Each structure stands twice: as structure tokens, then as C-alpha cells.
Amino acid sequence: MVEDDVGIGRFISHGLRARGLSVQWERVGSRVQNLAASGRFNAIILDLLLPDSDGLDLCRAIRKAELGIPILVLTARTGLDDRLDGFSAGADDYLGKPFAFLELVARVKALLARDQLRKPDPVVIGPLRIDADVDVATWDGRTIELGGRSFAMLLALARARGGVISRDELLDEIWGESIVTDNALDACASALRRSLSAVTNRAIVAAKRREGYSLHIADAGTDGGES
Known part of the structure; x- marks a missing residue:
């Protein structure tokens, strides 16, 4: 999970761990591409408004590197053009803030199920x-x-x-x-x-x-x- 807001990050990470999921919380985007390429993770929850980078650029970089890891964009950018930009950058799902936690859980589980079917990334x-x-x-x-x-x-x-x-x-x-x-x-x-x-x-x-x-x-x- 890549989220710079401490309150939101703590809420999501604690909630997902309580449901048996393992979560690594990053507050900046600098390590995201290498972590995605490590093969250790099955999905990414990605904020777009990060202090050191733009989430859309990170999403594009991950897809350019041929990494198929599912990406859920979680952001305050909720306009139609924003959502279209997210999908164009390679996001698999897009959820606006504020959000219902149970919906987030359902979307994450759907991405994790999808990840089980994909072949290993080069x-x-x-x-x-x-x-x-x-x-x-x-x-x-x-x-x-x-x-x-x-x-x-x-x-x-x-x-x-x-x-x-x-x-x-x-x-x-x-x-x-x-x-x-x-x-x-x-x-x-x-x-x-x-x-x-x-x-x-x-x-x-x-x-x-x-x-x-x-x-x-x-x-x-x-x-x-x-x-």
C-alpha cells in the first residue's frame, strides 16, 4: 500500500491485517517500482497524490517494466477524466476517497484472486x-x-x-x-x-x-x- 496520509494508511493497514492479509505500507513512491518487481507482493493499493512522485507516473512505469501486478488506485481524484487517466496508465481498479472500507476489502480480494491466475512477471x-x-x-x-x-x-x-x-x-x-x-x-x-x-x-x-x-x-x- 502506498499512502502518505498517516490516518488513512494506519486505518487501511490495520483493517486488512485484521482480515488475514499481509500489508507493507509505503508513504512515498521512491521504492514502489522495485518492490513491485521483487515478486513478493500480489497487489498494490496506490494513492496518486504522493509527496515525492505522481501515482500515475508510477503506474505507467510499472506497466512499462512489464509487471502485471494488479493495481488499485485509491485517490481523492474522482472525476471522470481522472478515472480514465488512471485506467489509461494501467490501473486495474479505481476507488475514490472517501470510501467504504468493506468495498475496499472486496476490491482488494478480487484483485488478489486475479493475481493467482497471471503468469510470472519477467x-x-x-x-x-x-x-x-x-x-x-x-x-x-x-x-x-x-x-x-x-x-x-x-x-x-x-x-x-x-x-x-x-x-x-x-x-x-x-x-x-x-x-x-x-x-x-x-x-x-x-x-x-x-x-x-x-x-x-x-x-x-x-x-x-x-x-x-x-x-x-x-x-x-x-x-x-x-x-
């Missing part, structure tokens, strides 16, 4: 594109040849958008409940590096000592250029 970071629904990763249009575990590791790291994922989290993500040695993760990382190096040396899989791994995409023209 993860796009610069030239890197990962289509999880078909297990294909490309760099600037070139297919990256990956084994199943390397693909799972690349997908998990890419979704973190540069953040460090712990070793335990990666083991769970890649092997599930299977019991493997800790060295298996390092071997998987080495295999992933080899696969990436076949198409680029800008995709860097970095090991953080006693923490985990992260993925960094170096700028073009920095150390090193394309292979």
Missing part, C-alpha cells in the same frame, strides 16, 4: 531479462545457457535488485527441502558465473562473506565491456 535489469514462466534468461537478446539450479539462483538474485540474499534463503530457493552441503551453493554460483561470462562480463555474481550472494550489473564501458 525480471528485467538493463540488458538482462529473465522469463520465469518459460525458464529462459537472455542478455541483450542472447540466450544464456543455464542449468536448472543456475537459473533458479539467477532469478532469485535478480529479484533482489542488487540486495544480498542469505545463503540459507538461496539454499531453500534452489533446493527446497532437499539436504545438500553448503559447498553446493558455491558450486552453483561458480556455474552461474561461467554461464554469464559466455555472453557478458557486466553481470557480476558477488559473494558476501558469511552473508550470501548478490547480483550487480556493471555499467557499459566500465570494467569490462562486452565479451
Whole structure:
């Protein structure tokens, strides 16, 4: 939920949590696109009048990034032209303020049901594109040849958008409940590096000592250029 009004934000978040939903409340728009791309959320409640950005611009950016996460616009802009602008920007639903809380709950639940039917969003970071629904990763249009575990590791790291994922989290993500040695993760990382190096040396899989791994995409023209 993206809402800068403290009273409204607290009311909605408490009410939805009381109905068994998990809510992350953001008061500004700066992190919204990365959060939407993380794969951790199933719907967005989006105010349009934010202190640091325009909600319509955020909505457009999310759709331009090919993120299909359902978006419910919740705003004081209630005119016909405002609603049309919202849908044109990619909103799935539009609710004006003031609103009935039970109606908001019903609309959110409808979006969550819709989210269960959509295929996974592609993860796009610069030239890197990962289509999880078909297990294909490309760099600037070139297919990256990956084994199943390397693909799972690349997908998990890419979704973190540069953040460090712990070793335990990666083991769970890649092997599930299977019991493997800790060295298996390092071997998987080495295999992933080899696969990436076949198409680029800008995709860097970095090991953080006693923490985990992260993925960094170096700028073009920095150390090193394309292979």
C-alpha cells in the first residue's frame, strides 16, 4: 500500500491485517517500482497524490517494466477524466476517497484472486531479462545457457535488485527441502558465473562473506565491456 496520509494508511493497514492479509505500507513512491518487481507482493493499493512522485507516473512505469501486478488506485481524484487517466496508465481498479472500507476489502480480494491466475512477471535489469514462466534468461537478446539450479539462483538474485540474499534463503530457493552441503551453493554460483561470462562480463555474481550472494550489473564501458 502506498499512502502518505498517516490516518488513512494506519486505518487501511490495520483493517486488512485484521482480515488475514499481509500489508507493507509505503508513504512515498521512491521504492514502489522495485518492490513491485521483487515478486513478493500480489497487489498494490496506490494513492496518486504522493509527496515525492505522481501515482500515475508510477503506474505507467510499472506497466512499462512489464509487471502485471494488479493495481488499485485509491485517490481523492474522482472525476471522470481522472478515472480514465488512471485506467489509461494501467490501473486495474479505481476507488475514490472517501470510501467504504468493506468495498475496499472486496476490491482488494478480487484483485488478489486475479493475481493467482497471471503468469510470472519477467525480471528485467538493463540488458538482462529473465522469463520465469518459460525458464529462459537472455542478455541483450542472447540466450544464456543455464542449468536448472543456475537459473533458479539467477532469478532469485535478480529479484533482489542488487540486495544480498542469505545463503540459507538461496539454499531453500534452489533446493527446497532437499539436504545438500553448503559447498553446493558455491558450486552453483561458480556455474552461474561461467554461464554469464559466455555472453557478458557486466553481470557480476558477488559473494558476501558469511552473508550470501548478490547480483550487480556493471555499467557499459566500465570494467569490462562486452565479451
